[in-house]
Every structure is written in structure tokens, then in C-alpha cells.
Amino acid sequence: xxxxxxxxxxxxxxxxxxxxxxxxxxxxxxxxxxxGPNGAGKSTIFNMISRxxxxxxxxxxxxxxxxxxWEPHEIPSQGIARTFQNIELFxxxxxLQNLLVGRHTHRRSNFLADMVFTPFVxxxxxxxxxxxxHVIDFLDLQAYRDKMIAGLPYGVRKVVEMGRALAIKPKLLxxxxxxxxxxxxxxxxxxxxxxxxxxxxxxxxxxxxHDMHLVGAVSDRVMALADGRMLAIGTxxxxxxxxxxxxAYLGSDDMSEDGEAA
Amino acid sequence: xxxxxxxxxGLANGCVYGLIALGFxxxxxxxxxxxxxxxxxxxxxxxxxxxxxxxxxxxxxxxxSVCLAIAIMGMxxxxxxxxxxxxxxxxxxxAVVILTIALGFxIRFIAGAIWGHxxxxxxxxxxxxxxxxxxxxxxxxxIWVIIITVLLTLLLYFFFAxxxxxxxxxxxxxxxxxAYYMGIPVKxxxxxxxxLSGIVATIAGILFASKGSIDPTxxxxxxxAFAAAVIGGFGSLPGALLGGLIVGxxxxxxxxxxxxxYSQIFPYLILIIMLIVRPHGILSQIQTKKV
Numbered sequence: 001x002x003x004x005x006x007x008x009x010x011x012x013x014x015x016x017x018x019x020x021x022x023x024x025x026x027x028x029x030x031x032x033x034x035x036g037p038n039g040a041g042k043s044t045i046f047n048m049i050s051r052x053x054x055x056x057x058x059x060x061x062x063x064x065x066x067x068x069x070w071e072p073h074e075i076p077s078q079g080i081a082r083t084f085q086n087i088e089l090f091x092x093x094x095x096l097q098n099l100l101v102g103r104h105t106h107r108r109s110n111f112l113a114d115m116v117f118t119p120f121v122x123x124x125x126x127x128x129x130x131x132x133x134h135v136i137d138f139l140d141l142q143a144y145r146d147k148m149i150a151g152l153p154y155g156v157r158k159v160v161e162m163g164r165a166l167a168i169k170p171k172l173l174x175x176x177x178x179x180x181x182x183x184x185x186x187x188x189x190x191x192x193x194x195x196x197x198x199x200x201x202x203x204x205x206x207x208x209x210h211d212m213h214l215v216g217a218v219s220d221r222v223m224a225l226a227d228g229r230m231l232a233i234g235t236x237x238x239x240x241x242x243x244x245x246x247x248a249y250l251g252s253d254d255m256s257e258d259g260e261a262a
Numbered sequence: 263x264x265x266x267x268x269x270x271x272g273l274a275n276g277c278v279y280g281l282i283a284l285g286f287x288x289x290x291x292x293x294x295x296x297x298x299x300x301x302x303x304x305x306x307x308x309x310x311x312x313x314x315x316x317x318x319x320x321x322x323x324x325x326x327s328v329c330l331a332i333a334i335m336g337m338x339x340x341x342x343x344x345x346x347x348x349x350x351x352x353x354x355x356x357a358v359v360i361l362t363i364a365l366g367f368x369i370r371f372i373a374g375a376i377w378g379h380x381x382x383x384x385x386x387x388x389x390x391x392x393x394x395x396x397x398x399x400x401x402x403x404x405i406w407v408i409i410i411t412v413l414l415t416l417l418l419y420f421f422f423a424x425x426x427x428x429x430x431x432x433x434x435x436x437x438x439x440x441a442y443y444m445g446i447p448v449k450x451x452x453x454x455x456x457x458l459s460g461i462v463a464t465i466a467g468i469l470f471a472s473k474g475s476i477d478p479t480x481x482x483x484x485x486x487a488f489a490a491a492v493i494g495g496f497g498s499l500p501g502a503l504l505g506g507l508i509v510g511x512x513x514x515x516x517x518x519x520x521x522x523x524y525s526q527i528f529p530y531l532i533l534i535i536m537l538i539v540r541p542h543g544i545l546s547q548i549q550t551k552k553v
Contacts, residue, residue, distance in 0.1 A: 050443065076445035088440040090433055101433045105445035109426035115417075117424060168444070 001064050003028040003172060003204050004049070009058030011044055018044045019055070020228040026172070031198050031205040033215045035239070036225035037248070042208040043085065044228075046176055049206070050075055050082050062172070077105040081170035083161045085177045085208075091150045095160050098149060099135055102167030103128040135163045138201075139193065155186045162193070166201070173197060175207035179214050187214055194218045212240070224248075267400065268514040274404035274473060276510020277411035278304075281466035282487035283494065283502035284418075285459035291435040291497050292455045295347065295358040299366035300463055301484015302373075307335045307464025308471040308480070309373050312384045324386055328468060332461050339460025343453040366481060373478040384471035403473040414465060415503060422499075431455055489533040495543025504544060508532065 002025035011019040019041040026032045034042040047053045049060060051072045060067050062078065070078065081102075090098050106128065113121050136142055139159050149157060158178070165173055178194070179187040191214055197203050198218075209215050215222060216236040224231040224245045232242035239245055285300045297303075313319045314327035322330075342365075350358050391402035422428040434441040434448045441448050470476065486509060494505025509529040517525035536543065 071447070072442040073445055073447045076443060082443055084439070088437050088443075090436040090440060092436055093432075101429065101441075101444050104426070104430065104433075107426050111425055111427065114425040115420050121424075164440075164444075 002026060003063060004206065005059075005061040005064075006045070006049075007059045007061075009045070009048065009055045009060060011041075011048060011053055011055045017228050019048070021058075022225070022228070022230050023058075024223050024230070024233060026204060026206050028171075028204055029198065029202065030220040031194060031207070031218050033219040033222045033236075034206070034208045034225060035210070035212070035215055035222055036231070039227070040225040041228040042225055043176065045225075046082070046174055046206075046208055050080065050174060076168050076170070079171035080174065081165035081168040081172075082174035083165050083176055083178065085180060087154075087157050087161050089149045089157060089161055089164070092148065094146050094148055095141060095144045095152075095163075096132065096136075096146060098160060098164050099132040099167045100128060102164040103131060105168065106131075131169070132167055135166045138166070138196070139163045155182055158182060158186075159189075159193075162190075166197070166203075170203060172204045172206060175205060175209075177208055177210065179209060179211045187211060190214065191217045216240070264518075266398065268518055269511065270400055270404050270408070272511035272514045273507060274401075274407040274469075274510070275513060276490075276507035277407050278466050278470045278506070279483070279487045279490045279509050280503035280506025281411060281414070281462055281469070282484055283491035283506045284499060285463045285466075286488060286491045287497060287499055287502040288455055288459045288462070291499075292431065293347070293452050295350075295355065296362070296488075297456075297459065298359060298362040298484065298488070299369060299481075300459065301487060302366040302369040302481035303335065303339070303460055303463035304467040304470065304484065305476060305478060305481035306338075306369050306373055306467070307331055307460070308384065308467030308476045309377050309478075310334055311464070311468050312382060312471060312476070313377060316382070316385050331468070332464050335460040335464040336457040337460075339456035339458070340453045342460075343456035347456070348449065348452075366484070370478045370481060377478070379478055381475035381477040383475040384468065386468070386472040388472050401473065407469045407473055410465070410469060411503075414462070418462075418499070427451075427454065431458075486529050489529050492543055493533055493536045495546035498543065498545040501543055501545035 004026040006025070007023050009019055009022050010017065022041070022045065034045060036042055044053065048055050049067070051067065051070050051074075054068060062080065067078070075082075090101060093101075108124065110121070136145060139162065141156075141159065141163060144152060144156055144160070149160065152160070158181070162175070162178065175194070178190050182190065194205055194207075195218055197205060219236050221234065222236050222239040223233040224239050224242070226248040231244045231248055232239045234242075282300055282304050285303065286297060289295055289297045289300075311327050311331040314322045314330055315324050346361070347358070350361065388403045388406040393400045393402050393405065422432055430441070430446045430451055431454070433444060434446055434451045438448050441451075467476070470480065487506065490505035490509040491502045492505070493508060494501030494503070509532070512528045512532060513525055516528040540546075
């Protein structure tokens with residue numbers, strides 16, 4: 001059984017077929033990347049898995065169970081966390097507080113005990129704080145721990161968002177363009193972290209990414225999409241050398257890897 | 263020494279304005295809707311308590327009546343969001359504003375129909391007792407209003423800082439999309455915020471009715487509380503209380519030192535000056551968007 005299975009998934013917006021009969025499986029422990037030009041349907045697939053959209057046809061299963069009747073807020077407690085292309089953080093809170101909100105689903109709440117801060121609550125808080133500190137160490141965020149998000153540079157916010165998703169302790173991490181807007185060095189850091197997320201933390205990663213260097217460096221398998229349809233699936237090399245991919249994604253004249261940098 | 267008296271009565275009024283303003287800000291921060299019926303919630307909460315506890319009506323013990331009123335108003339707030347406001351999702355803010363203004367009228371007429379249009383006073387243990395030292399007479403009711411507001415503020419502070427629900431409310435106020443994917447049921451949290459502002463409004467109403475009288479039009483002082491929320495910085499909870507205190511303090515001094523009839527102008531004068539000088543209010547949390 002695969003960790004995540006999409007079977008014949010189709011989604012239409014009015015007359016536009018955004019995702020057309022797409023099937024793929026993500027195996028436990030792999031890094032799986034979705035690539036393709038803008039409008040190919042990558043983000044739409046992401047938004048279906050995170051239950052923002054419901055497919056018109058097809059089935060999505062996580063750990064063998066259909067996820068199609070879950071609400072978006074039920075996703076994290078089932079073991080799926082996500083980041084956003086445009087960074088969605090709690091702006092008026094510190095890095096630490098943002099990561100602690102990631103522990104929400106793990107928090108057992110007792111209203112009165114919380115208010116008076118009983119030893120049990122204090123202990124629980126310590127456990128969450130430890131989990132969060134672990135993430136802070138992992139992503140080298142020590143220097144920003146108590147800084148407000150609103151004042152942080154773009155690259156750091158991107159990392160904080162990834163950290164917050166890790167604080168959820170998911171089985172599957174959905175990364176929506178983890179390297180967009182980052183410098184070359186920052187992108188290299190992201191590549192190292194994705195490797196470690198897979199190897200050290202044992203978390204399966206599904207990502208949408210335009211940067212083919214990053215995709216090639218970290219992905220076990222890649223699926224290329226165009227106009228809502230699957231073009232090719234396989235190792236990064238296989239997909240990059242697939243004639244249909246070169247034709248549709250890189251353009252038939254422009255063979256450069258970042259032909260679609262925008 | 264009447265300055266001290268003016269300060270105490272100003273602070274007591276300011277506490278009531280501040281608590282109503284808090285209700286405005288709670289709802290606005292979380293749902294971006296402005297509930298113009300907040301003042302009427304206050305009035306309704308006071309009348310429900312009065313209906314339970316006054317001899318003339320049910321004559322239940324005061325504290326039991328307070329608990330019942332808080333429970334009823336909390337439920338009302340929750341159901342209002344669940345049944346009415348959730349359906350307005352995606353509608354323009356103007357539609358929601360008009361809806362809440364209409365709701366205010368409905369509450370006013372219902373209260374008038376049940377409890378009459380004459381001013382009545384709440385038979386509370388703190389009403390009408392005076393504290394005298396020498397020539398100085400301070401209303402015990404006013405001092406209680408201040409103490410209870412301070413306690414309620416502390417309680418709310420701990421609620422937002424420590425409880426799972428409080429943190430979830432803060433998170434969904436700051437970023438709904440992110441809150442969903444942290445596992446927070448944002449829609450239910452919105453209903454709970456409506457419940458919370460119903461509860462805070464009820465406490466404000468009980469305090470207001472304890473230090474004077476209440477009639478169905480009392481909800482109109484919600485407008486003054488709205489001004490207070492804007493002065494304090496719409497979107498800031500401490501700002502709402504601060505704005506309330508400022509408006510409350512200005513009034514008795516204006517009434518004392520200005521020609522008769524001018525005192526009611528002052529809250530709005532401050533509002534206008536504030537909008538010109540510092541449009542986001544004293545404790546604003548709004549920063550300019552970077553492009």
C-alpha cells in the first residue's frame with residue numbers, strides 16, 4: 001500500500017479542466033516532485049490533497065483511507081502538513097509562537113487546567129517546547145526564535161513555514177514551491193533540509209517546484225504535468241529526457257533547464 | 263477633591279465602553295465583520311439578568327441570574343454566527359454591517375416588548391452603596407465596575423495566552439488559511455468568538471445597569487464604544503480597553519468644565535482628531551504592506 005494514492009482524479013473549474021484523469025502514488029519514505037509549466041495543475045493537485053478542492057471524479061487515499069470527506073482542518077491530525085507558495089504565517093507572533101501553533105493537534109486541552117497552569121499542563125508544555133526546539137535546531141533558526149515574523153526577511157520566513165509544518169510531526173509533508181524566491185545558497189540549504197527531512201526525520205515529501213536543479217538533486221521520483229495531464233513519471237533523469245516533457249515543458253527550441261523561470 | 267470623584271466615575275464609564283469595544287474588536291479581528299449590534303448585546307445581557315433577578319420578575323438569586331444570562335448570551339452569539347453570519351460568507355462587508363445594524367433594531371424592539379421602554383435599575387448587591395471618607399463620596403458600584411473589569415481583563419489575558427482555544431482564536435484571527443492547516447476548525451472558532459463577545463457584552467451590561475438604570479435604547483452607547491475602539495486602534499484588544507477609558511474619562515471632565523451640552527461632543531472630537539493624526543489608532547497593529 002502506498003502512503004498516498006491518487007486514482008483517475010479530475011477537477012474542472014467551469015469549462016476548464018484543471019486536472020485531467022491524473023493517477024500517481026507516493027511511496028513511504030520518498031521525495032516526490034510535481035513539475036510542469038504554470039497552469040499545469042500542480043497546485044490544484046496540492047489543493048485537492050489538502051482538501052481545499054474536491055475532485056469531480058476519482059479517488060484520493062492516504063494510508064489506504066479515502067480523504068475526500070475530510071475537512072481541511074482534519075488534515076494535520078491525520079498526518080499531513082503543508083506549506084504555501086506565498087507563505088502563510090502568523091505575522092504578529094514570534095517564530096517560536098508560530099512553531100508552537102503547529103503543535104495544536106497534539107495539545108490535549110483542559111480549559112481550567114490550562115488557565116491555572118497545573119503541573120500536568122506545565123509538563124505537556126515542556127514536551128511541546130522540546131519538539132519545537134528540535135525543529136529550531138534542525139533548521140538553524142536559533143537566532144530568530146523570539147523575533148516577530150512581520151520583520152523577518154523572505155528567506156527566513158520560508159524556512160519558518162517549513163519548520164511550522166515539521167512541528168506538526170506529519171507523515172507526509174507537502175511543500176508548495178519551497179525554493180521560489182530564494183537565493184542560490186538558500187536553495188542549497190533547502191535541498192539539504194529536504195534530504196534530512198526524508199532521511200533523519202523519516203517524513204515523506206511531496207513537492208511542487210520549478211527549480212529543476214533542486215528537483216534533480218533531492219527527488220526520488222518526478223511527475224511532469226502539462227495542461228492538467230500527466231506527461232511522464234520516473235526518476236528526474238528519465239523525466240527530463242522524456243521527449244514529451246522536453247516538447248511541452250521546456251519548449252521544443254529552448255532546451256535550458258530553467259526555460260520556465262517565471 | 264471632586265477631581266477624584268470625576269476620575270472614578272469616568273473610569274467606571276470607561277470600563278463599560280472598553281468592554282463593549284472589546285466585543286467589537288474580538289469579532290472584527292477574527293472575522294473582519296463589524297458587529298454594530300454589540301451595544302444592543304450589552305443591553306440585552308443586562309435585561310436578561312434583570313429579568314431573572316429583579317423581584318418584579320423572577321426574583322432569582324443575583325449570581326445565578328448572572329450565570330444564566332452569560333450562558334444565554336454566549337449561546338445566542340454562537341447560534342447567531344452559526345445560523346446567520348456563516349451564510350453571509352463571501353458577501354461584502356457592507357451587507358454584514360447592515361445586517362448587524364438591523365439586528366440591533368430587532369433586539370431593541372424585543373427588549374422593549376418584554377421589559378417595557380421605561381428605565382429600570384438592576385437589583386444587584388453593588389448598586390447604590392456609597393463609600394464616604396470625609397467630604398468625599400465614592401459610589402461603591404463604580405469601584406466594583408473598575409475591579410471587575412480589571413479581573414475580567416486578566417482572565418481574558420490568561421485565556422488568550424494559555425488555553426488551547428484562546429491560542430486557536432488568536433491564530434485564526436491572524437491567518438485563517440494557516441490556522442486551518444494547523445488543525446484549527448476556523449469556522450467553529452468564529453462561532454466561539456461570537457459567543458465570547460456576547461459574554462463580554464453581558465458583563466458590560468450588568469456593570470452598566472448596576473451603576474444606573476437601563477432601558478432598551480441603552481444599546482446606542484455602542485456607538486460611543488465603537489469610537490473608543492477606533493481611538494484605541496481597531497484590531498487591538500488592549501487598545502479597545504484603553505480607548506474606552508479615554509472616552510470614559512473625557513466625558514465627566516468635559517461635563518464639569520465645559521458649557522452644558524458640549525460634553526457629548528468630546529468622544530467624537532477625539533475620534534476625529536485621532537483619525538487625522540493617527541488613523542490606525544493608539545495601539546494599532548497595522549503595518550504598511552511591503553511591495
